[in-house]
Amino acid sequence: MDKRVMESGLPQPDFPVKKLARQLDFTAFCSTSAPVTDIISRPTLPLQKPESPRAPPRPRTPFDAKDCTPKKPKQCNCKNSKCLKLYCECFASGVYCDGCNCVNCCNNPENEATRHEAVEATLERNPNAFRPKIASSPNAPRDSREELGELPMVGKHNKGCHCKKSGCLKKYCECFQANILCSDNCKCMDCKNYEGSEERRALFQVDQGMHMTYLQQAANAAITGAIGSSGYASPPINKKRKNQEIFFGPGPPVKDQGVHRLGPIPQTNHIKTTSATSSSVAPVPVFKVAPPAVTAPSKFTFRSLLADVVQPEYVTEFCKLLTMVSVETAKAFAVDNATKEKEIERIKSDQPENPTNSAPSQNPDNGPKPLDDRKPTDERSSTNQAVKTNGEDSSSSDAGEGQKGRPMSPSTLALMCDEQDTLFSAAASPSGANPKRFPYSQGSTELYGDQEMMVLTEFRDCLRKLVTVGRMKEAQFSTYATKIETPASHQEPDGNGPVQAPEAAQRLGEPTIQATPLARNSTHFASNSSHFSGNSVPATSSNPTLTTNVGDPVVNGENKAQASNK
DNA sequence: GAGTTTGAAACT
């Protein structure tokens, strides 16, 4: 049994996703209270309202940072604090101790009174004591990869760390532990946890392919200054940039990977320097490092194949797209209804005395269709595209008249409500879409259903494309790994690695890689979201090679991200 | 597993 969840009913909506050295909270990204679509549709907006600073901690269910699933918390070993001080991870996280190895624990329901006093005392010292330590930097565009759960979040330690000896490259450092770069809030000394830090990069590269022992050796080397080409008198201007470079992620652009010296980390060898520099689409460094990576694949640090695919701007584009889909659905709905009404009028005029059993709702061409029976993807999309030019006011739709009941799903609501201001007001839709035209308040439940279906369908298609990309990458890396294992017989010809992906895919039994038929449904996607279709996700089967997926978008994303310095 | 190191929290 995990930590029991207290039922204090206090308004603390977040859940500690992952317990860190102290209380480090990822809830801004991983709240169960936030629908998935919320997270996706609002990539640049805070997902939750800030809680009251005085909100006492409600014991919460620890969540895993990666998948947002309930996670068995780590048990504390407190001996002297009675688990009533922030030293105690459980207490700091707002959970009861349960199954911990602590001594004289008072952080349990039996000692609720004592605990409450401790909470009060803690809050008195620091009203924000139980608030998340990691701010999510909602104003900074976050890398989409983070949302996919593969990369460290972009965040910022509210108080900052004060490390002196660890170089902020060990888990002593809360920033490091939270997978964020040190920021201007930090008062650390000799910090190496900043964008562009070679020590950190080396750590990352080692991490990609080495055993943890090597990893820590690299960290030690980095901290002691033994690593790197320059002893690293880190230029202050580069230090502690805010959350820009993705920590432990793909790191620098792929094309950059082979350039940096790894210094005296003996295990870090460029086993295929030529491939790293000659290939226009160099493999992700996972396979670039060190024999252990090849000989002991079980010791790889997992890194998603989609790590480089989705960039922040794509998310924005995607949000626009989904909003547009919704608008166009409304327009199509209006037209449909007009047509239907005319038809009904005509039928009524023909058969004035037989309204009951005609059951137009049973007829897919006449009445409201059951949601499950609708197949909006193809037909609706095309319809919407066709109707788009009409520029009809969607709010004029009489959709849902007389319809009661099925409310718009929270996801859809969130999606639409949040996007209308930021997207539509900022850049008016070419089709003349106006947020005021959204028939939010008209009770058009059927229309909402259609819109929801369309949006979700679009979203599904997007996810499928991502899956496809992941498969292609998988095949690609498979090919590359094979090459590494037999370098003599598989010298990289001329840097057209990705072209081999389909071959590898076939070898892997992935015949679906070459064709991306899902793109057929995503006319919006392809037409409106150039990023998705052109750069990141192959929108057509003619672009199955990921040529631009692995490297360049990362470069762009980083350049953008590096705009703001400390 | 014991001992050491580390840095946040607590305290003065």
Added chain:
DNA sequence: CAGTTTCAAACTC
């Protein structure tokens, strides 16, 4: 607010 102490996790051996 700065310095010191306490504490528990991270780390080393």
